Amino acid sequence: LMVNVRVRGIHATALAKILLERGFNIVHASKKIKERFKIVENRIPPDVTVKDLEEKHGVIVLGDYEEAEKVYNTLLDVLPETFSWKSKIPHHAIVKGVVIKIVEGKSIIDLGGIHGELDEELNIGEEVIVDIDRPLLPPSNIAKLSRRYTVHGKYSALIYGLKGKVIVSRHITDPKVRRNLQTLASLMKIEGNWGIKWRSSAVLAGIDDLMMDVQETLKKAEEILRKAEKASPGEMVYKGRFFGVIGFTSTTRKYLDNVRNEILPTIMGHHMLKSMDNNMVNLVDYTEYLLSRFISNREKLSEGLMEYLIENLKERRRIEIEHISLLSNEVKTLTPGSILTVKYSNGEIYGVVKRVFRSKGIFDGLNIPKERGDYDIMEFSTNGYVLLHKYYSKNGVFKGIYVNINTPPEISCRKIRYYDLEIDVVMAADKEPKIIDSEKLNEALSENIVSEHLFKKYRGIAENILKYLEKHSMPEKLSLEELLENVGATTAKLKNF
Structure with a gap:
C-alpha cells in the first residue's frame, strides 16, 4: 500500500528524494517539488506530513499512526547523526x-x-x-x-x-x-x-x-x-x-546538501545557511544560480560564499550562540560575544570569541563565583565536537576551563549553533578535572533520544578529554587545536566511528 507523504520546508527537496527512492509517494507538493521530481498533479490527501521545526533545526513527522511511524523510522535509518523525540502515547489518542x-x-x-x-x-x-x-x-x-x-x-x-x-x-x-x-x-x-x-x-x-x-x-x-x-x-x-521530532546536526545537513545536489546544483552549506539565517537565503539562491550556469564549480563557489560569510562576521564583530539541549530540544541563547579571530581553511571555520558576563552568579559546573566583568575566551571549530571555554576574572586572572561537548557547530553571519551533548569536562584553576552532567546523557539514551552508537561516541569523547586533562599541568595554556588533535574529537577522526 502506497504511503502518501507531504513534505514542506527548507529540507523538502532532499527529504522528498530520500522518500521517493524508498517507495513513498509524494503528494500535495509545492510547485518547485513537482517540477524537480516530475510529479504528476494529483489530489490525493497526505497520510503523513514532514515539515520544519519552528527554529528549522530539524523536522516534525506527523500523521496516520502506522504510515507516519514508517516515514519517521526511514528517515532515522537513512540520515546520519540525528536525535529523536517521539510522542510516548499517540497525539489525540x-x-x-x-x-x-x-x-x-x-x-x-x-x-x-x-x-x-x-x-x-x-x-x-x-x-x-x-x-x-x-x-x-x-x-x-x-x-x-x-x-x-x-x-x-x-x-x-x-x-x-x-x-x-x-x-x-x-x-x-x-x-x-x-x-x-x-x-x-x-x-x-x-x-x-x-x-x-x-x-x-x-x-x-x-x-x-x-x-x-x-x-x-x-x-x-x-x-x-x-x-x-x-x-x-x-x-x-x-x-x-x-507525532515525532527529528533533530538535525551539522553532519545531517551536510548529508542533505549532497542528496539535494543530485537533483539540482546545491552548494555545500546550503541547509545550514537556510536554516540559520534569513538574510543568507537570497545569497545561497544566487550562488546556486551561478552554479547552475556553470560559472564555476561547486567547491569554489561554496568556498567563496563561506569566505564572504567570514568577512561579514569580521565586520559584525558580535556573534550570538544558540545552544540546543539534547534532552529537551529547546534552543537557548547564551551570552553573546565579540569575535577576536575567525578564519577559514579547507572547509573548516575556526574562531575565538570573547564573552563578558554582566551579572554575578556561579560558573556552571566549576562551582566557583562569577563576578560582574568576568569573561570567557571561547574557541570553536566547525570540525570539532568540543567548544573550549576559558574563564578569567576581569583583571585577567585564570579561573578555570569548561570543555563543552557538542555536535560540530554550524555558523552563519550572525550566530553559531550546536546541540549540547549534555556531558562536559571542567577543571577549576587549582583542582582536578572532572566529568559533569553525565546523568543527562544517560537519560537521553534511556529516553531513546540518542542511539546507543552515538551515546558511546559522545561518552568516549568526554572520557578521552578527562584523561588528557589529568596529564595537563597548565590548563590555561591549552588550545582547542591541541585538544582536538589529542583526543580525536574531530569530524575527520570520528568519520568511521
Whole structure:
C-alpha cells in the first residue's frame, strides 16, 4: 500500500528524494517539488506530513499512526547523526483513565502506565475519558489531557465540545477558500456536540468529498465515544496520530546538501545557511544560480560564499550562540560575544570569541563565583565536537576551563549553533578535572533520544578529554587545536566511528 507523504520546508527537496527512492509517494507538493521530481498533479490527501521545526533545526513527522511511524523510522535509518523525540502515547489518542490524585485543582490520571494531567478537579477513583491534547515528547512523563476529543478524517477533524463551531486550518490562506469552507460547515448542521475543523488537505477535495468525509468522521467519532463508555480503565479506544521530532546536526545537513545536489546544483552549506539565517537565503539562491550556469564549480563557489560569510562576521564583530539541549530540544541563547579571530581553511571555520558576563552568579559546573566583568575566551571549530571555554576574572586572572561537548557547530553571519551533548569536562584553576552532567546523557539514551552508537561516541569523547586533562599541568595554556588533535574529537577522526 502506497504511503502518501507531504513534505514542506527548507529540507523538502532532499527529504522528498530520500522518500521517493524508498517507495513513498509524494503528494500535495509545492510547485518547485513537482517540477524537480516530475510529479504528476494529483489530489490525493497526505497520510503523513514532514515539515520544519519552528527554529528549522530539524523536522516534525506527523500523521496516520502506522504510515507516519514508517516515514519517521526511514528517515532515522537513512540520515546520519540525528536525535529523536517521539510522542510516548499517540497525539489525540482517546483513552479511558482513572483519577489517582488531585494536585492544585488538577486531576492526575492513570492512563494505564502513563500519567496525565487534566485541568479540572474530579474525584479520586473516578473513571474519565480523555484526549491526549499535546504530544508527550521525552523527557517529559506527564501527558497534557483534555475532554475535547479530536477525531481525524481525511479532510476534516471533529472536536467534541465545540458544538456548531468551525475552525479552518491556518495553513489555508486563501480568504475565499476559507469563507467557502466556513459556509459549507455551517450548512451541514451536524448532530451532537461536535465542531468541525477543516484540515489543510481540505483544499484538495471537492464539496461532495468534503461532505462525505465529515459524515464518515462523525460516524467514526460517535462509535469511538460509545466504545469508550464500555471500555475498561487504561484502554485506548482511538489510536490518534503519530507525532515525532527529528533533530538535525551539522553532519545531517551536510548529508542533505549532497542528496539535494543530485537533483539540482546545491552548494555545500546550503541547509545550514537556510536554516540559520534569513538574510543568507537570497545569497545561497544566487550562488546556486551561478552554479547552475556553470560559472564555476561547486567547491569554489561554496568556498567563496563561506569566505564572504567570514568577512561579514569580521565586520559584525558580535556573534550570538544558540545552544540546543539534547534532552529537551529547546534552543537557548547564551551570552553573546565579540569575535577576536575567525578564519577559514579547507572547509573548516575556526574562531575565538570573547564573552563578558554582566551579572554575578556561579560558573556552571566549576562551582566557583562569577563576578560582574568576568569573561570567557571561547574557541570553536566547525570540525570539532568540543567548544573550549576559558574563564578569567576581569583583571585577567585564570579561573578555570569548561570543555563543552557538542555536535560540530554550524555558523552563519550572525550566530553559531550546536546541540549540547549534555556531558562536559571542567577543571577549576587549582583542582582536578572532572566529568559533569553525565546523568543527562544517560537519560537521553534511556529516553531513546540518542542511539546507543552515538551515546558511546559522545561518552568516549568526554572520557578521552578527562584523561588528557589529568596529564595537563597548565590548563590555561591549552588550545582547542591541541585538544582536538589529542583526543580525536574531530569530524575527520570520528568519520568511521
